[in-house]
Amino acid sequence: MFYSGQEIIEIAVRIEENGYAFYTAAADNISESNDVRSLFLDLAEKEVMHISIFQKLADRFESEKFEFNPEDASDYMNHLAESHIFGKPGTGVELAKTVTTPKEALAIAFKFENDSVTFYQELFKRTETDARKLISQIIDEEKEHAAEIKTFM
Numbered sequence: 001m002f003y004s005g006q007e008i009i010e011i012a013v014r015i016e017e018n019g020y021a022f023y024t025a026a027a028d029n030i031s032e033s034n035d036v037r038s039l040f041l042d043l044a045e046k047e048v049m050h051i052s053i054f055q056k057l058a059d060r061f062e063s064e065k066f067e068f069n070p071e072d073a074s075d076y077m078n079h080l081a082e083s084h085i086f087g088k089p090g091t092g093v094e095l096a097k098t099v100t101t102p103k104e105a106l107a108i109a110f111k112f113e114n115d116s117v118t119f120y121q122e123l124f125k126r127t128e129t130d131a132r133k134l135i136s137q138i139i140d141e142e143k144e145h146a147a148e149i150k151t152f153m
Contacts, residue, residue: 005010009058013051020047021092036152037100106153113146
């Protein structure tokens with residue numbers, strides 16, 4: 001089974017958009033913790049940067065094909081749809097509405113960043129072009145985000 005580069009980019013952009021929506025909404029809901037609020041606003045800005053990067057890559061990725069054997073394809077798509085907490089449209093804002101404490105928001109953010117690392121690692125494994133460098137950079141940034149969030153937990 002093959003997925004076009006454009007399809008993969010659309011998934012990546014949706015993940016980053018949901019991350020941005022979550023971080024901004026959670027920051028608005030958690031005003032009593034200035035450090036966590038500042039962290040979330042900073043992470044929101046970084047998600048916007050990732051969106052921009054992926055959108056610029058869209059044309060270069062169009063010729064890229066991502067191959068999954070039939071067994072992996074099912075598992076992989078299930079991972080995207082079910083495991084990644086921001087894999088579905090609109091999830092970021094909806095999830096932020098459920099947050100009542102900074103600790104809850106941090107736990108969601110930590111899972112989001114780790115899910116993103118997993119997604120981008122899968123993308124990296126199936127990419128053969130020079131886009132691997134950029135994907136590797138984004139993986140490193142997502143790992144840094146997770147580590148930064150962990151210091152607040």
